[in-house]
Structure formats: C-alpha cells, structure tokens
Amino acid sequence: MRKGLVFGLAALAAIASPPAADRAAAAEGGPPLPQLEWTFDGPFGTYDRHSLQRGLQVYREVCSVCHGLKYIAFRNLADLGYNEDEIEAIAAEYIVTDGPNDEGDMFERPGLPSDYFPSPFPNEKAAAAANGGAAPPDLSLMAKARPDGANYVHAILTGYEGLVPDAVLQWIFEHETQKRIDAYELAHDEYLEKLDAYNEKVKSDPSARKPVEPARPEPVESVEDLGLAETSNFNAYFPGYGIAMAQPLYEDSVAYADGTPATVDQMAQDVSHFLMWAAEPKLEDRKHTGIKVLIFLVVFTGVLYAAKRKVWKDVH
Amino acid sequence: MSGFQTNSRVIKWIEHRMPVFSFLDHAVGSGYPAPKNLSYMWNFGSLAGMTLVIMIVTGILLAMQYTAHVDYAFDSVERIMRDVNFGWLLRYIHMNGASFFFIVVYIHIFRGLYYGSYKAPRELLWMLGVVILILMMATAFMGYVLPWGQMSFWGAKVITNLFSAVPIFGEGIVTWLWGGFTVDNPTLNRFYALHYLLPFIIVAVVVLHIWALHQFGSNNPLGIDPNGPQDKIPFHPYYTAKDAFGLGVFLILFAAVVFFLPNYMGHPDNYIPADPLATPAHIVPEWYFLPFYAILRSIPDKLLGVVAMFGSIIVLFILPWLDSSPVKSGKFRPIFRIFFVLLIIDVVALGFVGANPPEGAWLVVGRIATAWYFLHFLVILPLLGVFERPKPLPTSISEPVLKGGGSPMGSGAPAKPMEKA
Numbered sequence: 001m002r003k004g005l006v007f008g009l010a011a012l013a014a015i016a017s018p019p020a021a022d023r024a025a026a027a028e029g030g031p032p033l034p035q036l037e038w039t040f041d042g043p044f045g046t047y048d049r050h051s052l053q054r055g056l057q058v059y060r061e062v063c064s065v066c067h068g069l070k071y072i073a074f075r076n077l078a079d080l081g082y083n084e085d086e087i088e089a090i091a092a093e094y095i096v097t098d099g100p101n102d103e104g105d106m107f108e109r110p111g112l113p114s115d116y117f118p119s120p121f122p123n124e125k126a127a128a129a130a131n132g133g134a135a136p137p138d139l140s141l142m143a144k145a146r147p148d149g150a151n152y153v154h155a156i157l158t159g160y161e162g163l164v165p166d167a168v169l170q171w172i173f174e175h176e177t178q179k180r181i182d183a184y185e186l187a188h189d190e191y192l193e194k195l196d197a198y199n200e201k202v203k204s205d206p207s208a209r210k211p212v213e214p215a216r217p218e219p220v221e222s223v224e225d226l227g228l229a230e231t232s233n234f235n236a237y238f239p240g241y242g243i244a245m246a247q248p249l250y251e252d253s254v255a256y257a258d259g260t261p262a263t264v265d266q267m268a269q270d271v272s273h274f275l276m277w278a279a280e281p282k283l284e285d286r287k288h289t290g291i292k293v294l295i296f297l298v299v300f301t302g303v304l305y306a307a308k309r310k311v312w313k314d315v316h
Numbered sequence: 317m318s319g320f321q322t323n324s325r326v327i328k329w330i331e332h333r334m335p336v337f338s339f340l341d342h343a344v345g346s347g348y349p350a351p352k353n354l355s356y357m358w359n360f361g362s363l364a365g366m367t368l369v370i371m372i373v374t375g376i377l378l379a380m381q382y383t384a385h386v387d388y389a390f391d392s393v394e395r396i397m398r399d400v401n402f403g404w405l406l407r408y409i410h411m412n413g414a415s416f417f418f419i420v421v422y423i424h425i426f427r428g429l430y431y432g433s434y435k436a437p438r439e440l441l442w443m444l445g446v447v448i449l450i451l452m453m454a455t456a457f458m459g460y461v462l463p464w465g466q467m468s469f470w471g472a473k474v475i476t477n478l479f480s481a482v483p484i485f486g487e488g489i490v491t492w493l494w495g496g497f498t499v500d501n502p503t504l505n506r507f508y509a510l511h512y513l514l515p516f517i518i519v520a521v522v523v524l525h526i527w528a529l530h531q532f533g534s535n536n537p538l539g540i541d542p543n544g545p546q547d548k549i550p551f552h553p554y555y556t557a558k559d560a561f562g563l564g565v566f567l568i569l570f571a572a573v574v575f576f577l578p579n580y581m582g583h584p585d586n587y588i589p590a591d592p593l594a595t596p597a598h599i600v601p602e603w604y605f606l607p608f609y610a611i612l613r614s615i616p617d618k619l620l621g622v623v624a625m626f627g628s629i630i631v632l633f634i635l636p637w638l639d640s641s642p643v644k645s646g647k648f649r650p651i652f653r654i655f656f657v658l659l660i661i662d663v664v665a666l667g668f669v670g671a672n673p674p675e676g677a678w679l680v681v682g683r684i685a686t687a688w689y690f691l692h693f694l695v696i697l698p699l700l701g702v703f704e705r706p707k708p709l710p711t712s713i714s715e716p717v718l719k720g721g722g723s724p725m726g727s728g729a730p731a732k733p734m735e736k737a
Contacts, residue, residue, distance in 0.1 A: 043576050071391075071394050071398060137588075140394075144579060144584060144587045145584050145588045146584055147584050149584065239597075279587070282397070282398070282404040285404070286404060286405070286575055286578070287575065287576065289575060290571065290574070290575025291575075293571050293575060294568065294572065294575070297564060297567050297568045297571055300564060301564030301565055301567075304557070304563075307561075308557040308558055308560070308561045311554060312554060312557070312558070315352055315549060
C-alpha cells in the first residue's frame with residue numbers, strides 16, 4: 001500500500017503539472033478562448049476534407065496576401081482530396097522564380113506540384129517594411145505554435161470589435177479595470193510610505209520634495225479606454241488586446257465554391273481547420289497508427305501478464 | 317558462472333572460445349539470484365535501460381535526416397515531420413522519450429530514496445546513478461536546443477549564461493562554451509556533437525552501474541539481506557517475465573502520449589523558429605528541469621543560485637553518509653516515511669514554482685521549498701538516524717512478519733547484524 005502511495009505521488013509529480021501551453025495561456029490573462037468542436041479532436045479524429053478545401057480557399061484569397069505557407073508544397077494538397085490534375089491546375093496559377101538557367105539567369109515559370117507556396121514578400125525585411133515594421137508570421141506552423149492553436153486562430157479571426165460578443169468585452173473591461181485598481185492600490189501604498197518619510201524629513205529639510213499622489217484610475221468601459229496604440233486594432237484574444245493585423249475577414253470575403261454561406265465564423269473555422277492540417281499533416285496517420293499500436297500493446301501486455309503469472313505461480 | 321548448461325552444440329562451441337553465454341546468464345539470466353520479494357518499484361531500472369535504447373535508436377535515425385546549422389536546423393526538423401517516411405513517428409518518440417526517460421528515472425531515484433538503496437554497501441552504485449542523472453540532464457538540455465526553435469535558443473542562452481556567475485572567469489567560460497559571443501552556429505554544432513556523444517557515455521556508466529549492482533545484488537522492499545538461497549530466485553525467468561510485463565504497461569502509456577498527445581509536454585513556442593531579437597514572454601525549461609530551475613530562481617544572488625541548483629544534485633552524492641540510520645527500508649522507519657512524503661510534495665511544489673514567474677506567492681513558496689529540500693538532506697536525515705526508533709526488522713525475507721506482533725528483541729534493535737552506517 002505504501003509503495004502504491006509512493007508510486008502514485010511520483011506519477012503525480014510527472015503528470016499533474018499542466019502542459020506548458022496552458023501555463024502560457026493563463027499567464028497572458030486574456031479571456032478564455034471559445035472551445036470549438038473539431039473533427040480532428042479525440043483519438044479517432046480526422047480532418048474534414050470539405051472544410052480543408054474551403055480553408056485553402058480562404059488562405060489563398062485572403063491570408064496569402066500577407067502570410068506565407070512555406071512548408072506546404074502544392075503536392076501536399078492531395079491530402080485535401082484534390083486529384084493530380086486539380087493540383088497541377090492550382091500550382092500553375094502561381095508564378096515561381098526558378099534558376100539559374102544555362103545562361104546563368106533566374107527566370108519565372110508557372111508553379112509545379114513539387115513547388116512550395118511562394119511567399120508574398122521577397123524577404124523578411126520587405127515583409128516588415130510593407131506592414132508597419134512587423135513581418136506577418138508564416139502560417140505553416142501557426143496552429144501548433146500557439147497554445148490551443150486551432151481555437152486560438154479561430155478566436156483571433158473572430159476577436160475584432162463588432163464581431164466579438166458583448167459578454168467577452170465586458171469580461172475584458174472588468175479585468176482591465178481590476179488590474180488598474182490593483183496597480184493603483186500598490187502605487188498608493190508606496191505613496192503613503194513615501195509621504196511618511198517626507199513628513200519626517202521636511203521637519204529638518206524644508207526643501208524636501210513632496211511625493212505626488214497617484215491618480216485614481218478611470219474604469220475601463222469601452223475599447224477606447226484600453227488605450228491601444230494608434231497603429232493597432234483591438235482584438236479580444238490577442239495578448240495585450242492590440243494587434244497589427246486589421247480585421248481580415250468580412251461577410252462574403254470569399255465566395256465558397258461549394259456554396260457554403262461565407263460567414264466570418266465559417267471562414268474562420270475553415271481556415272483554422274486548414275492551418276491545423278498545415279501544421280500537423282500526419283495527424284490522421286498518427287491517430288490511425290496509434291489505435292493499432294495500442295490494441296496490439298494491450299493484447300501483448302495481457303499475454304505478458306499471463307506469462308508472468310504462470311512463471312511466478314510457485315513463488316510466495 | 318559454472319552453472320550455465322546447454323545442449324546446443326553451436327552455443328557450446330562459442331561458449332568454449334568466448335564465454336559470452338555464461339556471462340549473460342550471470343548478468344541477467346538464471347545464474348543471477350535476486351531477492352524474491354522485489355516489488356514493481358524494482359521495474360524502473362530495466363525500464364530506464366530500455367528507454368535509453370529507444371532513445372539511441374530513434375536518435376541515430378533522426379541524425380541521418382537532421383542538419384545542424386542555424387539556417388537549416390528548424391527546416392530539417394519540419395522535413396522530418398512532413399517528408400521523411402515515419403519521420404513524425406521517430407521525432408515524436410524521441411521528443412516524448414526524453415520526458416518518459418526522466419519519469420522512469422525519477423521514480424527509480426525516489427524508490428532508491430525510500431528503500432535506502434544508497435546505503436552501504438551500495439554507495440558506489442548510487443553515486444554512479446547520480447552520474448547518469450547528470451549526464452542525462454546535459455544530454456536532454458543539448459537535445460532540446462537542436463530543433464532551433466524559440467525555446468531552444470532562449471533556453472540555451474539562459475542556461476549557458478549561468479556560468480557567467482563564476483567569479484573572474486565567468487564571461488570567458490561562457491564565450492568558450494558558446495564558441496563565439498552569443499548562442500550561434502558554433503554552439504549548435506558542438507551541442508549536436510555532444511548530444512550524439514553523451515548517450516554512449518551514459519551506456520558506459522550504465523555498465524558500471526550494473527557491475528556495481530551485481531556485486532551485492534538488488535536491495536529489496538524489506539531492506540534486509542537475503543539469508544540464503546530460500547530468499548532468492550533466479551533473475552531469469554522470474555524477473556525477466558516481471559520486467560517484460562512492466563515494459564508492456566510502460567509502452568502502453570508511452571504510445572498513448574506519442575500517438576495522441578505528442579505535444580502535450582512540449583512548449584508551443586518551440587514551433588516558432590529561433591529569433592535572437594525576440595525574447596519569449598516566459599522562458600521555461602522542459603518540465604523535468606522545473607524543480608531545479610525553481611531552486612535557481614529562489615535565491616536572489618546569481619552565483620549562490622547556481623551553486624544551490626548544482627548543489628541540489630551534488631547533495632545526492634553524499635547522501636549515503638548523510639543518512640545515519642542503519643535501517644534501509646522506509647517501511648520500518650515511521651518518521652522517515654513522513655519526511656519522505658514531505659520531500660515528494662516539496663519537489664512537486666518546486667516543479668510548479670519553476671513553471672511560474674518568480675513573483676508574489678510563487679517566490680515565497682519557492683524559497684520555503686528550496687530551504688526544505690536542503691534541510692531534508694543536510695539536517696533531517698542525519699538527525700533522524702539518531703532520534704528515530706525504527707520498527708523491529710523481520711528476521712528474513714521468507715518470513716517477513718513474526719507472529720505475535722513484536723520482535724523478541726528490543727524495539728529499534730535490528731533483528732540481524734546490519735552494516736555499519
């Protein structure tokens with residue numbers, strides 16, 4: 001029993017600590033991300049081909065103006081359910097720089113399935129210069145490079161003023177107001193200490209400077225009260241609430257080939273789904289293999305347990 | 317070694333020229349007697365060995381695809397994930413294997429702490445184990461740098477910078493470690509070279525560890541020596557069967573994480589390529605370093621913090637001489653048992669402190685937990701041996717409990733001669 005306890009505690013030490021992802025999210029202090037149901041969640045999860053294709057459309061028509069997707073080659077689009085002809089057609093819509101040729105010159109040609117999605121800017125400096133100093137990040141790994149990635153991407157795309165529900169705005173205002181009050185109270189305590197020191201000191205040194213009383217904070221009641229930088233846009237889910245990217249998706253930003261109504265939320269879901277695939281293209285392979293591996297291991301471990309019992313029958 | 321028997325002519329032929337079979341039989345076969353009462357807590361040594369093999373095999377395969385250059389490292393890892401056949405599997409096994417290696421080894425260490433496996437005559441065995449732990453930590457740290465993500469880079473920067481705390485030579489040492497004036501390509505290259513080398517040094521120390529183990533054999537849950545053959549069973553088939561079953565259970569848990577939660581123990585920032593100009597909001601090491609990271613940050617002075625962090629491992633080297641109690645197993649040490657549970661809580665608390673920014677309540681908890689850690693080893697263990705009255709020890713492994721509830725000998729007196737502490 002005691003060793004059970006020992007083992008339990010040791011195992012607890014190993015698994016009880018929340019994943020680094022959650023820790024980071026909690027530390028940012030923003031409102032909780034809306035938790036969507038994704039078809040790729042869970043041990044049997046798979047990608048939804050229709051959603052992936054719509055997401056690709058959103059990426060190509062909206063995101064790709066500023067964001068690269070450098071780890072995805074056109075040939076990878078076979079995962080989305082496209083056949084070879086369709087992939088060749090998509091690739092051919094892009095112009096890629098190749099070379100040098102036999103004359104030593106770089107030249108341009110239509111894309112091939114083996115080409116990768118071309119970046120919208122020639123280099124990072126150009127990307128930064130065209131976007132107010134901050135280069136738009138490549139999206140290939142975005143869904144894994146942020147805590148709770150798919151939900152995060154969806155939340156950012158739907159987190160702009162006018163899109164986000166009032167309840168979330170209220171949450172932010174209340175928390176920001178509380179933060180300011182906390183900061184004020186801290187500053188006020190410091191002020192009182194300094195005031196005492198000043199009152200003591202001024203008796204002998206009339207030139208001592210009186211400390212300045214900190215101003216009571218105004219409550220945060222609107223997005224304007226947050227005091228974001230002029231170049232940034234309010235986003236409920238971006239750390240600090242100010243994001244350089246202007247709202248990218250509006251109702252009917254794209255006309256879906258399959259006739260799905262292109263609401264902002266639909267497009268955000270589709271492109272998040274697509275980016276999850278871009279970040280983890282082997283997810284389906286992984287989960288399918290995992291089920292088989294686990295079934296084998298459970299059966300085999302059962303056999304090993306039976307063998308152990310048989311071997312140990314005469315001991316004790 | 318003379319006990320080895322076979323009917324196979326081929327084996328006899330080889331055995332006559334090179335007694336490899338009797339050697340193996342003596343090492344992990346029927347020729348190696350082990351106490352018959354080993355619990356499942358004794359599975360973790362062989363599990364650690366298996367994990368080491370898994371890490372080396374997947375590591376060598378990954379090395380065939382990896383490029384150790386600041387411009388290509390991140391891309392080459394993504395290539396492994398996307399284009400190399402089963403590359404995603406190799407990488408996820410290797411990446412999570414590191415975590416599982418530490419889980420197994422930490423349980424192995426705490427088992428040793430509870431059952432007094434470090435006590436005479438097994439001090440060298442224990443110390444070699446601590447050497448393995450240190451080598452593992454160095455290997456894991458350098459391995460984490462190789463994908464060249466944000467946490468790789470900044471983790472490397474923070475940890476190597478610790479050496480700047482060394483008086484006078486600090487800055488020079490750091491420049492020497494980096495091979496330049498910041499963490500850059502030479503740093504990545506040497507970390508790769510060492511990350512490939514150290515596992516084989518670990519294998520060598522594991523051989524020494526097992527060599528030392530075989531001198532006196534395994535400790536056991538009762539902590540008393542086997543009286544004779546009736547207390548022992550051959551390692552094979554008994555413990556090979558038991559270890560195989562344990563390995564199966566371990567692989568189920570390991571596979572569940574590799575296939576269904578492969579990034580659970582990682583940090584999302586490491587999927588962002590290293591950027592020397594953008595510091596992440598929170599630089600956190602991998603979970604298995606968090607308690608040590610907490611000790612480092614609990615002490616306001618940089619040099620003392622570094623000394624305390626390394627000291628928290630170094631103290632394990634002298635543990636056999638700090639614990640003055642002649643009784644090995646925690647089973648018979650009622651007060652030690654309480655402090656042992658407190659130590660586990662303490663280390664877990666340090667882990668949580670390490671994961672959070674060092675401010676407010678976390679800083680206070682971190683300082684108390686750090687003080688308690690050293691207090692446990694440097695003060696409590698030496699005093700316990702003097703003041704604690706251990707329960708009576710059983711006379712033999714085969715007859716662990718005497719009928720009638722008490723030992724005929726005075727309480728606290730060992731039931732059989734013990735080694736001098």
